[in-house]
Amino acid sequence: MRFLLRRLGHAVSLLVGVSVLAFFFSTLAPGNYFDEMRLNPQISAERLSSLRAQYQVDRPMAVRYVRWAGAVLHGDLGFSFAYNTPVAPLLWTRARNTLLLTGTATLSVWMLALPLGVWSAERLGRPADVTLSWATAVLLIVPDLALALGLLVLAVRSGWLPPGGMVSVGFERFSTAHKLGDVASHMVLPVTALVASALPVLLRHVRAAVAEALEAPFLRAAEGHGISRRRLLYRYVLPAAAHPLIALFGFSIGTLLSGSLLVEVVMSWPGLGPFLLEAILARDLYVVIGGVLLSTLFLVAGNFVADLLLYWADPRIRAETPGR
Amino acid sequence: MSGRTRLLVCVALLGALHVGVAYAGFFAPYDPAAQNREHPYAPPMRLHFVDAQGGLHLRPFFYAQPLRAGSFDIYEEDQTRAMPVKFFVSGAPYKVLGVLPLRTHLFGGDLPVYLLGTDGYGRDLLSRVLFGGQVSLFAGLIGAGLTLSIGLCVGAAAGFWGGWKDEVLMRVAELFLALPWIYLLFAVRAFLPLAVPPLKAFLLVVVVIGAVGWARPARMVRGIVLSAKERDFVRAARGFGASGGYLLRRHILPETAGVLLTQAAILVPQFVLAEMTLSFLGLGVPEPMPSWGNLLASLQHYNVLVSYWWMYLPALAMVPFFLGYLVLASLLQRGAVAYKIEGAGSGV
Numbered sequence: 113m114r115f116l117l118r119r120l121g122h123a124v125s126l127l128v129g130v131s132v133l134a135f136f137f138s139t140l141a142p143g144n145y146f147d148e149m150r151l152n153p154q155i156s157a158e159r160l161s162s163l164r165a166q167y168q169v170d171r172p173m174a175v176r177y178v179r180w181a182g183a184v185l186h187g188d189l190g191f192s193f194a195y196n197t198p199v200a201p202l203l204w205t206r207a208r209n210t211l212l213l214t215g216t217a218t219l220s221v222w223m224l225a226l227p228l229g230v231w232s233a234e235r236l237g238r239p240a241d242v243t244l245s246w247a248t249a250v251l252l253i254v255p256d257l258a259l260a261l262g263l264l265v266l267a268v269r270s271g272w273l274p275p276g277g278m279v280s281v282g283f284e285r286f287s288t289a290h291k292l293g294d295v296a297s298h299m300v301l302p303v304t305a306l307v308a309s310a311l312p313v314l315l316r317h318v319r320a321a322v323a324e325a326l327e328a329p330f331l332r333a334a335e336g337h338g339i340s341r342r343r344l345l346y347r348y349v350l351p352a353a354a355h356p357l358i359a360l361f362g363f364s365i366g367t368l369l370s371g372s373l374l375v376e377v378v379m380s381w382p383g384l385g386p387f388l389l390e391a392i393l394a395r396d397l398y399v400v401i402g403g404v405l406l407s408t409l410f411l412v413a414g415n416f417v418a419d420l421l422l423y424w425a426d427p428r429i430r431a432e433t434p435g436r
Numbered sequence: 437m438s439g440r441t442r443l444l445v446c447v448a449l450l451g452a453l454h455v456g457v458a459y460a461g462f463f464a465p466y467d468p469a470a471q472n473r474e475h476p477y478a479p480p481m482r483l484h485f486v487d488a489q490g491g492l493h494l495r496p497f498f499y500a501q502p503l504r505a506g507s508f509d510i511y512e513e514d515q516t517r518a519m520p521v522k523f524f525v526s527g528a529p530y531k532v533l534g535v536l537p538l539r540t541h542l543f544g545g546d547l548p549v550y551l552l553g554t555d556g557y558g559r560d561l562l563s564r565v566l567f568g569g570q571v572s573l574f575a576g577l578i579g580a581g582l583t584l585s586i587g588l589c590v591g592a593a594a595g596f597w598g599g600w601k602d603e604v605l606m607r608v609a610e611l612f613l614a615l616p617w618i619y620l621l622f623a624v625r626a627f628l629p630l631a632v633p634p635l636k637a638f639l640l641v642v643v644v645i646g647a648v649g650w651a652r653p654a655r656m657v658r659g660i661v662l663s664a665k666e667r668d669f670v671r672a673a674r675g676f677g678a679s680g681g682y683l684l685r686r687h688i689l690p691e692t693a694g695v696l697l698t699q700a701a702i703l704v705p706q707f708v709l710a711e712m713t714l715s716f717l718g719l720g721v722p723e724p725m726p727s728w729g730n731l732l733a734s735l736q737h738y739n740v741l742v743s744y745w746w747m748y749l750p751a752l753a754m755v756p757f758f759l760g761y762l763v764l765a766s767l768l769q770r771g772a773v774a775y776k777i778e779g780a781g782s783g784v
Contacts, residue, residue, distance in 0.1 A: 125605040126610065126611065126614045127606070129610075129611045129614075130614055133611055134623060135575060137623060137624060137627045138627050143620065146623040159494075167748060196453060198468040216742045234748060238680065249762070250756075252762060253755055253758040253762055254752075254755060254758075255709050255712065255751065255754045255755075255758065256709065257709070257712055257713060257729075257732065257751060258751035258752060258754065258755075261732060261735055261751055262748070262751065264735075264741065265741060265745065265748055268738075268741055268742055269742070269745075275741075346749050366616050366617070369619070370616040370617050370618035370619065373616075373619065373622070374716075374717075376711055377709075378736075388619075388622060389622075389717055389719075390717065391626075392622060392625065393630065393718070395630075400622075400626045400627075401623075403618050403619070404615065404620075404622070407615065407616050407619040408614055408615050408616070408619075409616060410616075411615070411616050412614060428709055430662070
C-alpha cells in the first residue's frame with residue numbers, strides 16, 4: 113500500500129506544480145483579455161476599469177493563484193472571459209469528448225500492438241517480422257499532420273465516412289441505437305489517425321520487450337519441459353514482459369493526448385483541442401490554464417493507473433513493502 | 437556495408453537534402469511571394485516528351501495552361517502552344533543563405549511553369565515548399581540546438597553538484613515531463629504575443645519549441661554525468677587537483693556527446709513537426725512567409741480539401757527528411773550499443 117500512497121502523493125504534487133507553472137507563465141503574458149477590449153470604442157474606460165476590478169486582473173500573481181487554487185479545490189476552475197460563464201462546465205463537455213476519443217484510441221492501439229508485437233517477436237528476423245517492421249516504418253516517417261489530412265482527403269473524396277465533427281445534422285431526433293452508430297461512424301477517422309500515429313513506436317517496444325522475455329534462460333527451460341506454446345506465451349512470456357509494457361502504457365496515453373489535440377482540430381472533433389486553440393486566440397486565460405491542467409490530470413491519472421497495474425502484475429513491487 | 441559506411445552514406449544524403457533546401461532559390465523557379473492573379477489554383481502542369489503529332493522531343497516541354505473562358509479555376513492545356521523547359525535561366529533575384537545574391541534558377545519557361553500547381557493567390561507551390569523548408573528545418577535545427585544546450589547545462593549541473601540543486605532541477609524537469617508535450621507547447625505559446633511580424637514570430641516559435649523539450653535530454657545527461665564522475669580517471673584527475681569546471685569540460689561532458697547526437701537526430705524531426713503544427717493552427721509563422729505548416733493551413737477549408745488536391749502535396753515534403761533522421765537515429769543508437777560492448781570486451 114505504501115507504494116501506491118507514495119505514487120498518489122507524487123501525482124498530486126505534480127498537479128500542484130503544473131498549476132503553479134501555468135500561472136507563472138501566464139504572468140509573463142503581455143496584456144490580457146481586457147487589453148484587447150480597450151480598442152473597442154463602445155466600451156468606456158470606466159466600464160473597463162470596473163471589469164478589471166471585478167475580475168481582479170491587476171492583483172499580484174500570488175494573490176490570484178491562492179484565490180484560484182482555493183476555487184479549484186471546490187471544483188471551480190475560474191471564469192471564462194469570452195463565454196462569460198464558469199470554465200468548469202465548458203471544459204467538462206469538451207474533456208468528455210477528448211476522453212472518448214483518446215480512450216478508444218488507447219484501447220484500439222493496444223489491442224493491435226500487443227498481438228502484432230508478440231507475433232513478430234516470435235518471428236524475429238524472419239520475412240514476416242521484417243515486412244511488418246517496414247510497414248510500420250512507413251507510418252513512422254509520415255508526419256502526423258500529413259496522416260490526419262490524408263485520411264480526411266480520402267474520406268471527403270470517397271464519401272464513405274463523415275468528414276469531421278462528432279454528430280450528424282438532426283442528431284437530437286435519432287433513436288439511441290442510431291445515435292451510438294452515428295457517433296461511432298464519426299469516430300472512425302480520428303481514431304484511425306491516432307492509432308496510425310501511435311502504433312509504430314508502441315509496436316517496436318512491445319516487440320523488443322517480448323523478444324527479450326523470449327530469450328530468457330527460464331523460458332528455454334520451460335520450453336525444454338515440453339510446455340505448450342500457448343501456455344508458454346500467456347503464463348510465462350507476457351508476465352515477464354509486463355513491467356516494461358505497463359510503463360509503456362502511461363507513455364502511450366501522453367502520446368495519444370498530444371496527438372489528439374491536432375487530430376481534433378483537423379477533423380473538427382469538439383474536444384479540448386479546438387476549444388484550447390480558440391481560447392488561446394481570444395486570450396481567455398482561465399480556459400487555457402484549465403485545459404492544460406485537465407490534460408495533465410488525464411496523463412497523471414493514466415500513469416497512476418499504470419502504477420496500479422504494475423502493483424497488481426509485478427510481485428517484486430509488493431515485496432518491497434511487506435506486511436501491509 | 438559496415439555500420440560506419442552506412443552512417444556516412446546516411447549523413448551525406450541528409451546533408452544533400454539540407455543543402456538543397458538551403459539553395460531553395462536556385463531550385464525554385466519563382467519568388468515564393470510572387471502572385472499571379474491570372475492563375476489561382478492552377479493544377480500541377482504535366483511534363484511532356486511526346487507532342488500532339490506523336491513526335492519525340494529530347495528536351496521536355498509544357499503546354500501553356502490558360503484559364504477556361506468564364507471559369508475561375510478550370511485550366512485547359514493549349515496544345516498549340518508548347519514551351520520547352522529552359523535550364524539555368526535568369527529570373528527573380530534571391531539570396532543563398534541570406535548573403536549570396538543570385539538570379540540563376542535551375543529551370544523555367546517562356547510562360548509561367550507550375551510543376552506543383554499554384555495556391556489561391558497564384559503563387560508557385562514548388563517555390564513555396566522549397567522556401568518553406570528553409571523556415572521549418574531551420575526552426576527544427578535551432579530549436580533542437582537550444583533544447584540540447586539547456587538540457588546539457590541543467591543535466592550537467594544537477595549531476596555534478598548533486599544535493600538540493602539536483603533535487604530541485606529534477607523536480608522541475610518532472611513537471612515539464614508531466615504535461616502532454618503539445619499541450620505544453622500550446623500553453624507556453626498561449627502566453628506570448630499573438631500578432632507579430634513574420635521574422636519575430638519565427639524567432640518566437642523557435643524559442644518556444646526550444647524551451648519546451650529540455651527535460652528529457654537533461655535527465656539523460658544527468659545520468660551520464662553521475663556515472664562518469666565516479667570513474668577512476670576522473671577521480672584521479674580530481675586527486676591531482678583539477679577544478680570542477682576543468683573536470684566537467686575535459687573529462688565528463690565529452691562522455692555525453694553520443695547521447696546528445698542521438699537526441700539531436702530524434703529531436704530535429706519532432707521539432708520540425710512542432711513548428712508545422714503551430715503554423716498550421718495559426719500560432720506560428722504567419723503569411724506571407726511560407727512554412728511547411730502554414731502551407732497546409734488552407735486545407736482547413738472544406739472546398740480546398742475537396743477541389744484542389746495538390747494543396748496537400750506540401751504535407752509530404754517532410755517525408756524524406758523524416759526518413760533520413762529516423763535512419764540516422766537508429767544507426768547512432770546501434771553504434772552507441774556496439775561501442776559500449778566493444779569497450780566492455782577490450783577490458784580497461
